[in-house]
Amino acid sequence: MVFEHGMNCGFSGRNCMLASSAVLRRQQFLIRSLGGYSYHSHQTRMQEVKSMGGNNLEADAENILRAITPTLDPRKHKGQAGKVAVIGGCREYTGAPYFAAISALKIGADLSHVFCTKDAAPVIKGYSPELIVHPILEESYSVRDEDKRTISSKVLAEVDKWMERFDCLVVGPGLGRDPFLLDIVSEILKHARKSNVPIVVDGDGLFLVTSSLDLVSGYPLAVLTPNVNEYKRLVQNVLGCEVNDEDAHEQLLNLAKQIGGVTILRKGKSDLISDGETVKSVSIYGSPRRCGGQGDILSGSVAVFVSWARQLILASDGNFTSSPRNPTVLGCIAASALLRKAASLAFKNNKRSTLTGDIIECLGTSLEDICPVH
Numbered sequence: 001m002v003f004e005h006g007m008n009c010g011f012s013g014r015n016c017m018l019a020s021s022a023v024l025r026r027q028q029f030l031i032r033s034l035g036g037y038s039y040h041s042h043q044t045r046m047q048e049v050k051s052m053g054g055n056n057l058e059a060d061a062e063n064i065l066r067a068i069t070p071t072l073d074p075r076k077h078k079g080q081a082g083k084v085a086v087i088g089g090c091r092e093y094t095g096a097p098y099f100a101a102i103s104a105l106k107i108g109a110d111l112s113h114v115f116c117t118k119d120a121a122p123v124i125k126g127y128s129p130e131l132i133v134h135p136i137l138e139e140s141y142s143v144r145d146e147d148k149r150t151i152s153s154k155v156l157a158e159v160d161k162w163m164e165r166f167d168c169l170v171v172g173p174g175l176g177r178d179p180f181l182l183d184i185v186s187e188i189l190k191h192a193r194k195s196n197v198p199i200v201v202d203g204d205g206l207f208l209v210t211s212s213l214d215l216v217s218g219y220p221l222a223v224l225t226p227n228v229n230e231y232k233r234l235v236q237n238v239l240g241c242e243v244n245d246e247d248a249h250e251q252l253l254n255l256a257k258q259i260g261g262v263t264i265l266r267k268g269k270s271d272l273i274s275d276g277e278t279v280k281s282v283s284i285y286g287s288p289r290r291c292g293g294q295g296d297i298l299s300g301s302v303a304v305f306v307s308w309a310r311q312l313i314l315a316s317d318g319n320f321t322s323s324p325r326n327p328t329v330l331g332c333i334a335a336s337a338l339l340r341k342a343a344s345l346a347f348k349n350n351k352r353s354t355l356t357g358d359i360i361e362c363l364g365t366s367l368e369d370i371c372p373v374h
């Protein structure tokens, strides 16, 4: 396990326990104070979904965000606030993996890696010295058929060296759809799953898993973050029907259930989140600008908040009693709330010229507004 907790948090024995129990008590208090999150009201709300078509499931997103965001403690060491990796970046797309990876850092992760193709790496490195960029992926055009097997094994061995150290992978932003590349990424997904590393699947990663559902099916630490097109393809493939906006909550619940309890964050006017057990929405006002790259910010943010929620739950020794209590659902709710707040602030400042970079610049202020550093 990558995240330390309890006695193994990297501080010396008793100090560590005192520090972490104080932090946990504060977070438990915040969790308890999440209005309406008792099991009873959860059951009631689920009945409401069924009887009313479910419009009454707005998450208490800001309280959830506050509850799962760790305190900044001088005794913590580098890495404890999270290490994430983005698998993506090819000849066409260098912006998407950069947006996802830099957003993770801006929110508070300690280390952010990008595994991309050789062509994309110098470009991504050029955007930021903060990112650790591995130029190891290959597309068909640069590989002879007879070399494919050797190259696949080399790539996998390289990713495996790092795998256990990551708290979460983001698979897909700017990955492209080259079949050889996607085969390698399928193997990376299998290895991540074996190592119990949470996986956020976005962009072209969703193109891959929609046609190979086994890669994520039944894996509770998988999060899918489809946009309108990606969701449509998932619904058609898995449920064999068209998207039904009248019964959006129920359909999403069903979809998540059919994929074995993965968590799905359906992006749109409101973000809808389900793990097949519960459905939540986040409708905080964001921005009317739909520039490309906002979903990439979201996938990097989900990775960080899922890592933090999981760390909190693992450290609580079974005493974590909020509902929803699934770390992937909590992480999605927090990430969605933060992105929307940041988008709203960026739009206030930049109006029609708002771009993804402007929103990234607002992540810190928006997080501080919700969850100030003491």
Ligand SMILES: NC(=O)C1=CN([C@@H]2O[C@H](COP(=O)(O)OP(=O)(O)OC[C@H]3O[C@@H](n4cnc5c(N)ncnc54)[C@H](O)[C@@H]3O)[C@@H](O)[C@H]2O)[C@@H](O)CC1
Pocket: 092, 093, 094, 095, 096, 097, 172, 173, 174, 175, 176, 202, 203, 204, 227, 228, 229, 230, 292, 293, 295, 296
């Ligand atoms: N700067 C970059 O490098 C960016 C790269 N991106 C990457 O581009 C690749 C493809 O992602 P896409 O999001 O374009 O894939 P989609 O399958 O969502 O989009 C494909 C096409 O559908 C259209 N479309 C998108 N949203 C729509 C909507 N709401 N209603 C109707 N049509 C819509 C788009 O214009 C596009 O032509 C992914 O790898 C993604 O990560 C995007 O993340 C955007 C930013």
Ligand SMILES: Nc1ncnc2c1ncn2[C@@H]1O[C@H](COP(=O)(O)OP(=O)(O)OP(=O)(O)O)[C@@H](O)[C@H]1O
Pocket: 203, 226, 227, 228, 267, 268, 269, 270, 271, 286, 287, 290, 291, 292, 293, 294, 295, 296, 297, 298, 336, 339, 340
């Ligand atoms: N119609 C909308 N109204 C308000 N917010 C929206 C709307 N559509 C999307 N969003 C917000 O923008 C964020 C990104 O969603 P979007 O659908 O643009 O993702 P995407 O297409 O994957 O983006 P990317 O260009 O990064 O691939 C979502 O979290 C959502 O909150």
Ligand SMILES: [Mg+2]
Pocket: 202, 203, 227, 295, 296
């Ligand atoms: Mg996208």
